[in-house]
Every structure is written in C-alpha cells, then in structure tokens.
Amino acid sequence: MVNLMLMITAELENLTNLQPQGGCDDPNFTYYFKMRCGNCGEVTQKETCVSLNETVSLHQGKNTTNLVQKCKFCGRDGTVTMITGRGRPLTQEMSQSGKHTPLMLFDCRGYEPVEFLFGSGWKVESLKGTKFDDVDLSEGEFAEYDEKGECPVTISNLRAVFNVVK
Template sequence: MVNYMLMISAELENLTDLQPQDGCDDANFAYYFKLKCGNCGEVTQKETCVSLNETVSSTKGKGETHLAQKCKFCTREGTVTMISGRGRPLTQADAENGKSAPLMLFDCRGYEPLDFVFGSGWKVQSIEGTAFTDVDLSGGEFVEYDEKGECPVMISNLLAVFTVVK
C-alpha cells in the first residue's frame, strides 16, 4: 500500500483559493489521471476517472474502494481509494512562494497514479472577493476580468505531481 498526495501549483494573478467547485473534498469532482501497473509497469492509454461519490466493491473482498480494475497487460488487479480531509486550496501566498498545495490523497494498491489532467469544475476567488465558479482549466489557463476589483485575473503555469506520503 502506497499513499500518493496530488500536489498542485500555479501562477495566480490577483487570485487565491484555487480548488474543486465545492472544496477539496467535493464528492462530485472527477479526478482524471493515468495509472501505471505496479507489477508490469504498463501505463494506461486513457485517463482513469475517480470521484468520492462513486465506490465499488473490491474483488479481493477488502470493502469499498473508488476504483478497482485489472491491468490490460498482466491482468493483475489494482485499487485506488481516495482519502478525504487532507487537501486544501492553492492560495496566493503558495503561488507567490512557488509552493504547491495538497489537493487529494490516494491509497493505491497495485497502481501508481501519473499525469493528472486539469479539467472543468474548479473555483477560485479574486483578492477583491469576487468568486469565479465552474472554471475550466483544460486549456492550461484561465483569464478573466474582475469587475468589482477592476483588475485582470489569471491562472497559468498549472502543474500537478503525485508525491509519496508516509
């Protein structure tokens, strides 16, 4: 069993608190990433989707998990279980200091997560207090104008990495 923390970083211009639409533990938010088999090293061709509100029974009889699938190459089964309560938003201070923020913790058995894909369903707040919801980051950036604060806002240089957590 290995736990992987999804860490995100970005440049935030006049913005703070980048996170999934309803917070880091948003049950409906879909996390997309590729998986590498821990047995044979095969990497999935398509991104796999997991979310907190979708669970399946593990075929190994170890209760509920968020993903249970067999490697298409060696047929060994692996599971991915999401562990909520460990993430937080990416703040302006994080971005200014070049730091990452933990978003979600994944308990992976038989798989290693790779290549997180930013998509839609994000929210962020301007430093003047304007909320931007349903932000789509699939293009790699977000550019808008804050009417209330009378300033441009932007998210750029998105980066996501999975780090091993003990």
C-alpha cells in the same frame, strides 16, 4: 500499499483559493489521471477517472474503494481509494512561493497515478472577493476580468505532482 498525495501549484494573478467547486473533499469532483501498473509498468493510454461519490465493494462487501482497474497488458487488478480531509485550496501566498498545495490523498494498491489532468469544475476567487465558479482548466489556463476589482485575473503554468506520504 502506497499513499500518494496529489500536490498542485499554478501562477495565480490577482486570485486565491483555487480548489474543486465543492471544496477539496467535493464528492462530485472527478479526478483524471494516467495510471501505471505496479506489476508490469504499463501506463494507461486513456485517462482514468475517480470521484468520491463512486465506490466499488471489495471482499464480499466488507470494504469499499473508489476504483478497481485491470491492467490491459498483464491482467493484474489494482485499486485506488480516496482519503478525505487532507486537501487545502491553493492560495496566492503558496502560488507566489512556488510551493505545491495538497489536494487529495490516494491509497494506491497495484496501480499508481503518474500524470494528473486538470479539467473543469474548479472555483477560485479574486483578491477583491469576486468568485469565479465552474472554472475549466482543461486548456491549462484561465483568464478573465474582475469587474468589481477592476483588474485582470489569470491562472497559468498549472503543475501537479504525486508525493509519497507515510
């Protein structure tokens, strides 16, 4: 069992509080990533998606997990369970310092995520208070103009890492 924290950072211009649309524990937000089999090391060709509102029963329904996946190469099963309450929005201060912010904790057994893919369903707000909802980061950037604050706002240089957490 390995607990991996998804940590994100980006360059935020005139923006703060980047997070999933419904907050860091949004049950409807879908996380997309490539997975590596813990047995044979094979990395999935397609991205795997996981969300809090999708659960699978384990061991006669006593426990649940968010994902059960079989390796196409060696046939071993692996699971990924999401653990809430540990994520925070990416703030302007964290962005400027170049530090990563924790987003979601994953309990991984037999598989581990290796590459997070930013998609749609994000929210962010300008330093002047304008809210931008359902932001799509799948192209790796976001650019808009804040009419109220009279300034350009951008998200660029998106980066994500998975850190082992004890």
